[in-house]
Amino acid sequence: MSNYIGKSIKRREDNRFITGKGKYTDDLVLTGMTHLAFVRSPYAHAKIKNINTKAALAHPGVVAIYTGDDCGNFGVPCGWQVNFKNGDTMKEPPHPLLAVGKARHVGENVAAVIAETLQAARDAVELVEVDYDELPTVTDAKAAIQPGAPQVHDDVPNNIVFDFQIGNPKDEVNAAIESASHVTKLNFKNQRLSPNAIEPRSYIADYDVNADKYTLYTSTQNPHLIRLLMCAFVLGLPEHKVRVISHDVGGGFGSKIYHYTEEALVTWVSKQIGRPVKWTSDRSEAFLTDAHGRDHVTTAEMGFDDNGKIVAFRVHSEANLGAYLSTFSTACPTYLHGTLAQGCYTTPLINVDITAVFTNTTPVDAYRGAGRPEMTYILEHLMDTAALEMKRDPVELRRINFIPAFDGVNQPGYQTQVALQYDSGNYHATLDRALEMLDYKQFRKDQEESRTNGKLLGIGFSTYIEACGIAPSAVVGSLGARAGLYESGHVRVQPTGKVSVFTGSHSHGQGHETSYAQFVADTLGIPIDDVDIIHGDTNEVAFGMGTYGSRSLAVGGSAIMKSLDKIIEKGAKIAAHKLEAAEADLEFAEGKWTVKGTDKSITFGDVSLTAYVPHDYPAGLEPGLDFSSFYDPTNFTYPFGTHIAVVEVDKDTGKVSLKRFIACDDVGNVINPMIVDGQIHGGVAQGVGQALLEGVVYDENGQMITGSYMDYAMPRADDLPFFETDRKVTPCPHNPLGVKGAGEAGTIGATPAVANAVMDAISHLGIKDIQMPITPERVWRAMNS
Amino acid sequence: MIPAKFEYIKASSVSEALALLDKHGDDAQLIAGGHSLVPAMKLRLNQPGTVIDIGKIPGLNSIKEDGDDLVIGANCTHHQIATSPIVKQKLNVLAQTAKSIGDIQVRNKGTIGGSLAHADPAADYPAVILASDAKIEVEGINGKRSISGSDFFQGIYATALGSHEMIIAIRIPKASNGVYLKFSHPASRFAVVGCAAIKNGAGISIGLTGVADHAYRASAVERAYDGDAKAASEHAVDGVAVMSDNFASSEYRSHLAKVFTERALSALG
Amino acid sequence: MQIKVSVNGKEHISDVVPMMSLASYLREVLLLTGTHIGCDTSSCGACTITLDGKAVKSCTILAVQADGSEITTIEGLAKNGEMHPLQSAFKENHGLQCGFCTPGMIMTASGLLDENPNPSEDEIRHGLEGNFCRCTGYHNIVKSIQHAAESMK
Numbered sequence A: 001m002s003n004y005i006g007k008s009i010k011r012r013e014d015n016r017f018i019t020g021k022g023k024y025t026d027d028l029v030l031t032g033m034t035h036l037a038f039v040r041s042p043y044a045h046a047k048i049k050n051i052n053t054k055a056a057l058a059h060p061g062v063v064a065i066y067t068g069d070d071c072g073n074f075g076v077p078c079g080w081q082v083n084f085k086n087g088d089t090m091k092e093p094p095h096p097l098l099a100v101g102k103a104r105h106v107g108e109n110v111a112a113v114i115a116e117t118l119q120a121a122r123d124a125v126e127l128v129e130v131d132y133d134e135l136p137t138v139t140d141a142k143a144a145i146q147p148g149a150p151q152v153h154d155d156v157p158n159n160i161v162f163d164f165q166i167g168n169p170k171d172e173v174n175a176a177i178e179s180a181s182h183v184t185k186l187n188f189k190n191q192r193l194s195p196n197a198i199e200p201r202s203y204i205a206d207y208d209v210n211a212d213k214y215t216l217y218t219s220t221q222n223p224h225l226i227r228l229l230m231c232a233f234v235l236g237l238p239e240h241k242v243r244v245i246s247h248d249v250g251g252g253f254g255s256k257i258y259h260y261t262e263e264a265l266v267t268w269v270s271k272q273i274g275r276p277v278k279w280t281s282d283r284s285e286a287f288l289t290d291a292h293g294r295d296h297v298t299t300a301e302m303g304f305d306d307n308g309k310i311v312a313f314r315v316h317s318e319a320n321l322g323a324y325l326s327t328f329s330t331a332c333p334t335y336l337h338g339t340l341a342q343g344c345y346t347t348p349l350i351n352v353d354i355t356a357v358f359t360n361t362t363p364v365d366a367y368r369g370a371g372r373p374e375m376t377y378i379l380e381h382l383m384d385t386a387a388l389e390m391k392r393d394p395v396e397l398r399r400i401n402f403i404p405a406f407d408g409v410n411q412p413g414y415q416t417q418v419a420l421q422y423d424s425g426n427y428h429a430t431l432d433r434a435l436e437m438l439d440y441k442q443f444r445k446d447q448e449e450s451r452t453n454g455k456l457l458g459i460g461f462s463t464y465i466e467a468c469g470i471a472p473s474a475v476v477g478s479l480g481a482r483a484g485l486y487e488s489g490h491v492r493v494q495p496t497g498k499v500s501v502f503t504g505s506h507s508h509g510q511g512h513e514t515s516y517a518q519f520v521a522d523t524l525g526i527p528i529d530d531v532d533i534i535h536g537d538t539n540e541v542a543f544g545m546g547t548y549g550s551r552s553l554a555v556g557g558s559a560i561m562k563s564l565d566k567i568i569e570k571g572a573k574i575a576a577h578k579l580e581a582a583e584a585d586l587e588f589a590e591g592k593w594t595v596k597g598t599d600k601s602i603t604f605g606d607v608s609l610t611a612y613v614p615h616d617y618p619a620g621l622e623p624g625l626d627f628s629s630f631y632d633p634t635n636f637t638y639p640f641g642t643h644i645a646v647v648e649v650d651k652d653t654g655k656v657s658l659k660r661f662i663a664c665d666d667v668g669n670v671i672n673p674m675i676v677d678g679q680i681h682g683g684v685a686q687g688v689g690q691a692l693l694e695g696v697v698y699d700e701n702g703q704m705i706t707g708s709y710m711d712y713a714m715p716r717a718d719d720l721p722f723f724e725t726d727r728k729v730t731p732c733p734h735n736p737l738g739v740k741g742a743g744e745a746g747t748i749g750a751t752p753a754v755a756n757a758v759m760d761a762i763s764h765l766g767i768k769d770i771q772m773p774i775t776p777e778r779v780w781r782a783m784n785s
Numbered sequence B: 001m002i003p004a005k006f007e008y009i010k011a012s013s014v015s016e017a018l019a020l021l022d023k024h025g026d027d028a029q030l031i032a033g034g035h036s037l038v039p040a041m042k043l044r045l046n047q048p049g050t051v052i053d054i055g056k057i058p059g060l061n062s063i064k065e066d067g068d069d070l071v072i073g074a075n076c077t078h079h080q081i082a083t084s085p086i087v088k089q090k091l092n093v094l095a096q097t098a099k100s101i102g103d104i105q106v107r108n109k110g111t112i113g114g115s116l117a118h119a120d121p122a123a124d125y126p127a128v129i130l131a132s133d134a135k136i137e138v139e140g141i142n143g144k145r146s147i148s149g150s151d152f153f154q155g156i157y158a159t160a161l162g163s164h165e166m167i168i169a170i171r172i173p174k175a176s177n178g179v180y181l182k183f184s185h186p187a188s189r190f191a192v193v194g195c196a197a198i199k200n201g202a203g204i205s206i207g208l209t210g211v212a213d214h215a216y217r218a219s220a221v222e223r224a225y226d227g228d229a230k231a232a233s234e235h236a237v238d239g240v241a242v243m244s245d246n247f248a249s250s251e252y253r254s255h256l257a258k259v260f261t262e263r264a265l266s267a268l269g
Numbered sequence C: 001m002q003i004k005v006s007v008n009g010k011e012h013i014s015d016v017v018p019m020m021s022l023a024s025y026l027r028e029v030l031l032l033t034g035t036h037i038g039c040d041t042s043s044c045g046a047c048t049i050t051l052d053g054k055a056v057k058s059c060t061i062l063a064v065q066a067d068g069s070e071i072t073t074i075e076g077l078a079k080n081g082e083m084h085p086l087q088s089a090f091k092e093n094h095g096l097q098c099g100f101c102t103p104g105m106i107m108t109a110s111g112l113l114d115e116n117p118n119p120s121e122d123e124i125r126h127g128l129e130g131n132f133c134r135c136t137g138y139h140n141i142v143k144s145i146q147h148a149a150e151s152m153k
């Protein structure tokens, strides 16, 4: 029975947000709280010769000042080990909480000033005198691996973190490309992006001397992971004495997954000074220190036979990881990237070769999509380009190459050339529907006509696939993950039949408090108001891996489902006893157990009460109705879809306007369509941002010249149209809810669709390609060269 | 973010403000809407010791007709100018310009006096000020003077305003036939190129902003114009040192200046 | 310095330093933390409130400049326990995800609708020029405002 699943239930969390009662970390004020401000490196690469804190310490209100000398032996770890092709361990130089010896990117923490007020802390920062010796700088990955390039870390030759390869043997792939009847080759730059959650990162640490306990309030996507990393790998704290709380979080998009130096530092400082301490990033700091996304430089080739079938695909990239390894930085250009090179296509031979590189830039890590948008852009942009080159219709070219539909139940999953096995897919279905929404034939006519009127209309396709709910733990462990990727779900039925659900997933906009409650209420057959979802506090929730990689419902939801199963199973024992029937004769539906074929029944509420007031109770059964489960998936999930962008290019200025955006996605079963649509909308906007607007730019000295909203362009309301969305449903065969994940699909699909649309609008002018962001000047230059 | 320490004084009249400016010298700055000053102070790019608030001085935010001119008080907000019935009727190009500035919130707070005094090379008003032959009326403790646009704008954030002077009003000749067209920066929304064109009888006048280190009158275009907008607009950057930045190189900016000049000329009634 | 302001209909007399922004004053002194700070330099709109009836970015106004003003924040929008039509519309139309931009969006929209009760889609989109949302792609925010405008007729 489904009263809630599949319905657009309005979000229960909204009331607090629309009335200004959300509780974000920076909203909290603790008694005796001090404020921390950082002295940050103004140079991209510089020796720190001396730090003089005397004047700053004398400034009224200053409580303490720390430098790398005080806590330089503490450093944050990388969470994923990727080895060199030859088996050597990746290079993993320390990432100290405050710079030790030298600073490696602009904005790196050099000293921390703690004061009674933020004003005093900020004023004192200006009084700290740091004596730097500037060093030569390298910001570009390709430049960094050249002989003689500046060395970011002394013991990392050529700045190479590791090299990596996935897929079929390279010589086989090379041979197939060489003998292909058509080869499309492009150079790509997946430019560096700044995630820019609108809430800046914020941390408050509170050390309780008497109990020797720490509480860290943090704007994180995964409180337990932060606690684990910080306790076990950074500060060596007893985990049971550390509580991490992440209340409302104002967007993450990946940037709030990682364990940041600032987070461990405030925790450490709180103990040193015996008082609470708060640090909230300002926007300039966010640009300089929130982990960036993307930054791959790539050459890729795709070979086709005479019929337009892909015979081979090869990719070679340098991935810029910045100055230090952020938590999941190493996974992004490798296992989250190379593994997507199959796309929706039957390509028989694939090789992806990646070199990961240190540079004097902000660390790079997962940003919405994490490695998958980069590959999808390469793949889908090559498809449209190949279609243009071979004078084939981009839609037909895709159809020829699509993997045929398979549901993962009656037909097996699809084994790719790049390690993964897809769970289920029906790529034609979303394409068909998207074309219908567009009216493709009519569009081509309009386009023809518009060209005669001097207008440049273009259409771009992207038939993407993505991999989310990354798992299972044993497999990712064998690939180098230093954490498991399961989730916990704890369901506590209260004596009155009300239900508290504790999840290790974390909502920072995804609406878990609503969608989780929907399937819990339906599974138990109770009103949604009887269900409460609790997350974001390590003292309340047993354990958790958090929310990223579109994993919440597929992994976290499944863990809850396991607990619900246990509850129903135990409830049946109690019900059988009360109904004086055999358990096998009972059925559970609509919130009650009924003796099959009779009207004898007992409600969920009565069973709950009996469990806690076990007077008339099955012998040998424990009282209570409270179960916790861990769910470790057997596979990733593989959402897919078709995105179509229609753009118009101003032929005088080169400015691109997005006229229509059509998305037909298949994210498996859908619990709350309204929320899923919202995820797609937001994802698409970020994807459009990469295609047309966004890009972090460094100058030759490693200074970020796009470090504010005056320079870094992100989509605003008037840059976007209403999105046209629809959905197909191919359930995930391997998790109980049949769900796949919707958080990143929009971003992954959208970028190539928009880039392809621009090319479609102007390629008839003899233009081969334009790098992203496709700014007006770039288009104008292409049109006039 | 928090500014460095400063003292704040609210002035209740022009003479009080001028006396305070005189007293505190170069260490003092006026604040009107604060929408250029406050962010710069928070980023600590600007650290005045004294801030003199002229925002509530009576009489500085009126819009009046005076013969052939409109006289616009320095404290008029962009929003006030954009929505003023007199401005819309008699000098619509100015209303259009004001409406193109920033966003609703910025227009509700930022003032024309502050914008002109700040002299951002990408600010919108200067194009119209120049094209319309407006005069900027300023006052110091030693008296008043009236400065033409061409004399006023001198460089990046540099004007003819003395450090002890303040802008009182802007006197702008009415013009019924004018347009302002702007190519906005995708991030800041300031003008990458902004072109104001005004037609007065047979003559036209063109002001361009965003292109060079300060707005300028495109006299070469005006001279060349004989009804052929395209041909005349080719002269939009004649003799001008065109700015270059991450978003628009000088070559592209020059091109945009021509495109927008042509579009503005063609849009004139 | 002493300032006197009326916030959500209630008068406050406070001593503030001139460096304090109005946003910080609302958040730290009056504990009205619904006004958010996303950039602190007037670009993101998260701190939007209405000041004497006009939508403004409170991070870029000094608290001392607001002396004598009437201020409405997101906390003051609901009247007698009843949500403002914009608040209801944002919930109905899923106009928010993480909620961080939401108070600023709603306050900007309230200023917008005050002046233009009948905005077109285009006017709404331009009206939101000063507000970033990184979550929703604006789709449902624009829809929410359209619905609110409709219901306020």
Ligand SMILES: Cc1cc2nc3c(=O)[nH]c(=O)nc-3n(C[C@H](O)[C@H](O)[C@H](O)COP(=O)(O)OP(=O)(O)OC[C@H]3O[C@@H](n4cnc5c(N)ncnc54)[C@H](O)[C@@H]3O)c2cc1C
Pocket: B029, B030, B031, B032, B033, B034, B035, B036, B037, B038, B054, B074, B075, B100, B101, B102, B103, B106, B109, B110, B111, B112, B113, B114, B115, B116, B117, B118, B122, B123, B124, B125, B161, B165, B166, B167, B168, B188, B189, B190, B191, C041, C042, C043
């Ligand atoms: C997000 C954002 C977007 C913007 N977009 C645009 C845009 O698209 N186009 C554009 O043109 N502008 C734009 N601006 C700038 C905006 O127009 C400012 O409001 C304006 O430049 C300054 O006006 P103000 O009253 O706020 O001045 P304030 O910030 O108060 O003062 C600015 C400077 O002028 C001085 N000053 C102020 N009044 C006087 C006076 N009467 N006499 C002498 N000196 C005085 C001050 O001492 C200070 O040095 C934008 C601003 C922001 C924050």
Ligand code: FES
Pocket: C036, C037, C038, C039, C040, C041, C042, C043, C044, C045, C046, C047, C048, C057, C058, C059, C060
């Ligand atoms: S916080 Fe005020 S505009 Fe961003």
Ligand code: FES
Pocket: A198, A250, A251, A509, C095, C096, C097, C098, C099, C100, C101, C102, C132, C133, C134, C135, C136
């Ligand atoms: S809802 Fe998150 S920024 Fe708008």
